[in-house]
Amino acid sequence: MSTEQAHGSAEVAARVERRWATIAVIIIVMMALLAAFAGIHRATMPQPRVETIDPARLHLSGEFVESNLGSVLEANGNVTVRAIGQQYSFTPACILVPADTPITLRATSADVVHGILIQGTNVNTMLVPGYISEQPMRFARTGDYLMPCQEFCSFGHEGMWGKVKVIDKAEFAGRAKGGGRLSCVGQ
Amino acid sequence: MLVNRKLILAHFWLAFAVFGIALTLGAWQMFIRSPIGTWLSNPELYYRSLTAHGTVMGYVFPTLVAMGFGYAISEAALQQRLVGVRWAWAGFWLIVAGSVMAVIPIALGRASVLYTFYPPLIGNVFYYLGVVLVVVGSWIWVALMSVNLRVWRKAHPGAPVPLAMFANVAGSYLWAWTAVGAALELLLQIIPVAAGLKSTIDAGLARVLFSWTLHAIVYFWLMPTYIAYYTIVPRAIGGRVYSDSMARISFILFLVVAMPIGMHHTFADPQVGAGFKFIHSAFTALVALPTLLTVFTICASVEIAARLRGGRGLFGWIRALPWDNPMMLALAFSFVMLGFGGAGGLINMSYQLDASIHNTQWITGHFHLIFGGAIVIMYFAIAYDLWPHLTGRELIDLRLIRTQLWLWFVGMIVTTFPWHWVGILGMPRRMAYFDFGDPAIAPQALSVTFSAIGGFILLASGILFIVILARGMRAPRADAGPYQFALAVHQPTTVPVALNTHGLWVALMIALTLTNYGYPILTLALSEGTSVPAVYVGAQ
Numbered sequence A: 001m002s003t004e005q006a007h008g009s010a011e012v013a014a015r016v017e018r019r020w021a022t023i024a025v026i027i028i029v030m031m032a033l034l035a036a037f038a039g040i041h042r043a044t045m046p047q048p049r050v051e052t053i054d055p056a057r058l059h060l061s062g063e064f065v066e067s068n069l070g071s072v073l074e075a076n077g078n079v080t081v082r083a084i085g086q087q088y089s090f091t092p093a094c095i096l097v098p099a100d101t102p103i104t105l106r107a108t109s110a111d112v113v114h115g116i117l118i119q120g121t122n123v124n125t126m127l128v129p130g131y132i133s134e135q136p137m138r139f140a141r142t143g144d145y146l147m148p149c150q151e152f153c154s155f156g157h158e159g160m161w162g163k164v165k166v167i168d169k170a171e172f173a174g175r176a177k178g179g180g181r182l183s184c185v186g187q
Numbered sequence B: 001m002l003v004n005r006k007l008i009l010a011h012f013w014l015a016f017a018v019f020g021i022a023l024t025l026g027a028w029q030m031f032i033r034s035p036i037g038t039w040l041s042n043p044e045l046y047y048r049s050l051t052a053h054g055t056v057m058g059y060v061f062p063t064l065v066a067m068g069f070g071y072a073i074s075e076a077a078l079q080q081r082l083v084g085v086r087w088a089w090a091g092f093w094l095i096v097a098g099s100v101m102a103v104i105p106i107a108l109g110r111a112s113v114l115y116t117f118y119p120p121l122i123g124n125v126f127y128y129l130g131v132v133l134v135v136v137g138s139w140i141w142v143a144l145m146s147v148n149l150r151v152w153r154k155a156h157p158g159a160p161v162p163l164a165m166f167a168n169v170a171g172s173y174l175w176a177w178t179a180v181g182a183a184l185e186l187l188l189q190i191i192p193v194a195a196g197l198k199s200t201i202d203a204g205l206a207r208v209l210f211s212w213t214l215h216a217i218v219y220f221w222l223m224p225t226y227i228a229y230y231t232i233v234p235r236a237i238g239g240r241v242y243s244d245s246m247a248r249i250s251f252i253l254f255l256v257v258a259m260p261i262g263m264h265h266t267f268a269d270p271q272v273g274a275g276f277k278f279i280h281s282a283f284t285a286l287v288a289l290p291t292l293l294t295v296f297t298i299c300a301s302v303e304i305a306a307r308l309r310g311g312r313g314l315f316g317w318i319r320a321l322p323w324d325n326p327m328m329l330a331l332a333f334s335f336v337m338l339g340f341g342g343a344g345g346l347i348n349m350s351y352q353l354d355a356s357i358h359n360t361q362w363i364t365g366h367f368h369l370i371f372g373g374a375i376v377i378m379y380f381a382i383a384y385d386l387w388p389h390l391t392g393r394e395l396i397d398l399r400l401i402r403t404q405l406w407l408w409f410v411g412m413i414v415t416t417f418p419w420h421w422v423g424i425l426g427m428p429r430r431m432a433y434f435d436f437g438d439p440a441i442a443p444q445a446l447s448v449t450f451s452a453i454g455g456f457i458l459l460a461s462g463i464l465f466i467v468i469l470a471r472g473m474r475a476p477r478a479d480a481g482p483y484q485f486a487l488a489v490h491q492p493t494t495v496p497v498a499l500n501t502h503g504l505w506v507a508l509m510i511a512l513t514l515t516n517y518g519y520p521i522l523t524l525a526l527s528e529g530t531s532v533p534a535v536y537v538g539a540q
Helices: A003-041 A169-176 B005-032 B044-078 B085-107 B125-155 B163-194 B203-231 B244-257 B262-266 B274-286 B288-308 B316-320 B326-349 B361-391 B398-424 B442-472 B503-526
Strands: A070-073 A079-086 A089-091 A094-098 A103-109 A114-117 A124-127 A131-137 A143-148 A161-167
Touching: A003 B274, A003 B288, A070 A094, A070 A169, A079 A094, A079 A114, A094 A169, A103 A114, A103 A124, A114 A143, A124 A131, B005 B044, B005 B085, B005 B361, B005 B442, B044 B085, B044 B125, B044 B163, B044 B203, B044 B361, B085 B125, B125 B163, B163 B203, B163 B244, B163 B503, B203 B244, B203 B262, B203 B288, B203 B326, B203 B361, B203 B503, B244 B274, B244 B288, B244 B503, B262 B274, B262 B503, B274 B288, B274 B326, B274 B503, B288 B316, B288 B326, B326 B361, B326 B398, B361 B398, B361 B442, B398 B442
Parallel strands: A079 A103, A094 A161
Antiparallel strands: A070 A079, A079 A089, A103 A131, A114 A124, A143 A161
16 A cells, blocks of 8 residues: 555545544534423423421421321412331322322432332432422323332332322312312321 | 563452352342242342442452453553552552452441442441442552553653553543542541441432442443453454544543533432533533444444455445454444443433433343443453463363353343333332232233343353353463554554643543532532431441
8 A cells, every 4th residue: 555545545534434423423412402402491300409408307397297298289279299208118108199280299308318209100209318309290190100219228128119199180179178188098 | 561460360360250259149139039039038138239249340340350451451552561560469459458348247237238328328337448448459550550651651752652551541540530429428428427426427418429430430340341442352353443543532532521420310319400410411411422433433443354354345244254253242242232221321311311210220221231231241352362361371162252252142131121121110229029919010020030030141151251261271371472452544653642641631521520510519518407317227
């Protein structure tokens, strides 16, 4: 191979390589733009705000006292669910919510790191002691869903399974009439 | 020129011995939590095993492979006796001491916190000190790689640093900085609590610090594999590296962008705001770039080999490849697993899609496919390639080697594909058993059974691997000649300073880490009232 040929082939190689690098960069920029678009336009994004809470005082006062846990129908028709995770159960162990309703899940941990995952949905968040997790959710159909703890929380982790019961919107409204906090524990 | 063969062999043997133990534990775990096992009367045994499996596979095994391979590269690529052999042995023994120190509390059930630590769970202090010793031992290696390159530069002013050594040193710097996150978590947060000096810990801050290490550590595991792609495979199959500069750019990109992306592990966490989560997501997309470049360059290098062997046509050249060569086979398997694993990774790092699979069995399937599959199969290939040069004996039985690689590949697919699937169904991670009698969980039983069978195929392959290496120690003597790395099509005579030194890129790596991690870490560290009581694990 003469020097000239070698020089030519090196140029061809570099050109092909540049083309591929350009394609790769375009793919990556597209992915980032898509994520930004979906995040801003469709408001699908991980939890945006950071809220703190003292896990040692959860049971004494504030949002996560026992009498305030469960589902509540807000004045605007939305539902707020408050729950805590502790070794090795959720309170309430069975969460009752209506179908076709915007729901806000607010949860925290009383001891170690736990996680809430509702099977068959993309509801999935960590419970880190000291912080409040908030996640919007909406169930299209009624039914029962399993809600395992998805993070290792010590030796009883495998037994930490909660439930979510999605019922008809009107039925939920009927049950909520009496006020108080709803759950499906023991049902 | 491999002079310190004993040192390198010691690293490899220890690496593969602990790998064998951890692999056995892994197979047992797959079995015991599947429908074919019976429920453990004491689930704690499962978490004990899981902690040992993760600690060995995450911290000890790949570190020893990177170190042993690093010493081999330093001697063979620089053609220079290793400087600081005593220090190297000190590093090795620190790792031995650290591993023993960590494993004893694990075996006693005093440190079943998993290799990811999970404060406020706190185990026995010696577990954490053992891990620290392992990391300190590996930092000696980092320093030695740097010193050896410096010595070589002095003797060869201005000459292009051989690609293998350039990449090796980049990998060592990446590791040094990557380990800092977990080191901060251990030294400032966990160890004071485990030693009884404090009783509270900020779990949110700990998770962010650990994410600093947890993602980039994967690229440290990956480095030996990528070095093998670029500098061993083309030589072993009779080809040339398509482009020396593109290889250097890929390694530099890993060094710079592998670091400031770890917070994609905390998308579902409440202690980090959405802004930094998005930044980390975007940077994670960027880390796909060096892999896309590598896939192109390696495929092109392989095509060169095929055409030199008389391959013709647009795709017809694939048939001309030396498929009976273990290196060719390992590369092909590695690429297939890298492709599937990489595609899964793009889903994990996605700002939106992550919620569907976060902390499900999908994640476990994903990193076993990437690390256990794409990366570890090349560790095997590296060992096979180096062995004759280290032992002075021939590895004769190529058929057995091919069988071992096939078993590993098939085993990994059978294990991880159903694993991904049950993850999509919402099966959570790290559980000692599942109630397959529950109608909602019953559909996952078959997939979990397949995974368990895959686990046993992997175990068979792992045993075969160790047998092949052990037999290689007693094979007839044969001179393998000097150890050589692949040449580029256009072997560089001069290389721009930026592609021949690491200083600028290390500075950029540190700067990007500080911009992407500095603010979240400072905010968390300075916020009051977020420290929570520690929860001690095991009998106290």
